Amino acid sequence: MLLEITDLQVFYGRIQALHGVSLYVAQGEIVALIGANGAGKTTTMRAVSGLRPAAHGRIRFDGEDITKLRADLRVRRGISQAPEGRGIFPGMTVLENLDMGTYARRPGREQRQQDLERVFGLFPRLKERRMQVAGTMSGGEQQMLTIGRALMARPKLLLLDEPSMGLAPMLISQIFSIIKEINGQGVTVLVVEQNAQQSLSIADRAYILETGLIVTQGKGRDLLADPAVKAAYLGVA
Amino acid sequence: MSTGERLQAIDLRRVRAVSGMRRWWSRLPRGTRFAVLAVVAVLLYLLPVLNPPIITTPDSDFATVLFTVTTYCLAALGLNVVVGMAGLLDLGYVGFYAVGAYSVAMFASPSSSIATKYPWLVCVPIAIALSMIAGAILGGPTLRLRGDYLAIVTLGFGEIVRLSAVNSPGLGAAAGITSIPHPPGALNGQPIFSVLDAKPYYWLGLTLVFVVVALVRNIENSRVGRSWLAIREDEDAAELMGVPTFKFKLWAFAIGAAVGGLSGAMFAGKQGFVSPDSFPVLTSVLFLAAVVVGGAGNRLGVIVGAIAVAYLPERFRGFQNSRYMIFGLALILMSIFRPQGLIPNRRREVELADRKLDEVGVEVNA
């Protein structure tokens, strides 16, 4: 098991956001975490990457208990997150942002060039814009940049928080096929989404989160066919 | 055009205008740039000798004013590490300036309670080290706080340092410590640094400003500088890249404090005595005004800010009494019309625009 979360509880002050979430991600999988606004998806991601402490429960990664590990050390273990929304470094150029992705690894020149080519292969737009100051890019471009930057860390586990947020419909299916492609290159992916249709169709397995609890889990395509899921998350009556 | 796009367009244009000047400068041949800088440096050293009309201060000793300006420049450069580079708001910076000054006073003065009578030159590294430790002591428990909370705690720190001095007989209490020795050196049997002539102090101060500028510049371009930049732009994202944010924030505090301590040590060596009155909260505010008005994150900017804060009131003595009112007004006007400062940092400008976008809450459109 690459990632294993057991009975995770997380608080913001006195507000409890997660009430005992358990889930796992096996090596090589794409796992989707789906839920409405405020369900606790981002909170789960932040707990895995170490931005938010776990009040209770355990997080194991790659055979090691990382529940108490500092966030920067988790990056070194191979966890890399593309944060939600506008999580780029606004004053840095695209290239500088991508270089921040390699901060923990300190790759040599050749390695860096290779990684850049890989990211530019997935997102040609970033290559065109590589000298642009990231804060002046469009929302969709910033979204691509956070994903590209996370990939520069060469993670074992890639955490994606709403990668399709705010993208035009054409770009959405494109981003999901890119996620599939990244996964094909050997990266395990945990993706948080509100776009259930697309994420369920690429996910091996999926969890549905409601107010801090996992209420349903199963194979991606099984959930796609589940009438309850259809009603609640796919907008099909 | 949506609000967001309009904001982006405006800010992009502004960024281009500033980088235009920068590009012009960086495109000059290396030799030309070096020559210009050398001439400027020589002129700066000659200032108190030339006593240029208009620039010189009619009501007070010009060299003394110039020396004060260099101590403000040092303080602003140090505070800029914390505020401008790492993006941490520190309202108690005068505390480090005081620690530096008191360190020199305690270790050098024969009339202090420990009276080790170390020479001034030995006391300076001690002052820097103690200031750094003070920075780490303040940072350790407080740097987990963010934004406004940090500002309030640091504000308290500045006052704690001053009040500790007032209430400690060992630190000279309210009267302070006198007979602090001057920096060493003699020429033709006459001491170089004395109360009679402030020029050597100015030259020493100016030299230190150049040294600190060079050091800070190197740090900015290093991995440490990049870590600070990332923390300032988006602390969560920095953490997600694997930046040990707490460690680097602590370093920012310690390095900033060291430079502040150096500034205080210079002040004590020139003044010959220190007392708690020299370190009021308002001095912290003046230091911060220098950084913010000049342009946080920009070395040249904060130096210009320090000059404005330390020199203008001396040049125009008539304003001496309304000095704080004028600076307060200037700060308010600046934060409305030019929040990025007189000579802004290119990146910071984009960061400000970006924060504005967050506040406007624009929809993210591809």
Ligand SMILES: Nc1ncnc2c1ncn2[C@@H]1O[C@H](COP(=O)(O)OP(=O)(O)OP(=O)(O)O)[C@@H](O)[C@H]1O
């Ligand atoms: N900084 C915070 N302080 C207090 N409460 C918070 C904070 N961040 C999140 N919460 C609360 O925790 C709960 C879960 O939030 P979270 O951001 O994890 O939701 P989400 O599933 O990611 O939602 P969305 O789809 O809108 O991104 C919400 O009720 C939210 O109000």
Ligand SMILES: [Mg+2]
């Ligand atoms: Mg979220």
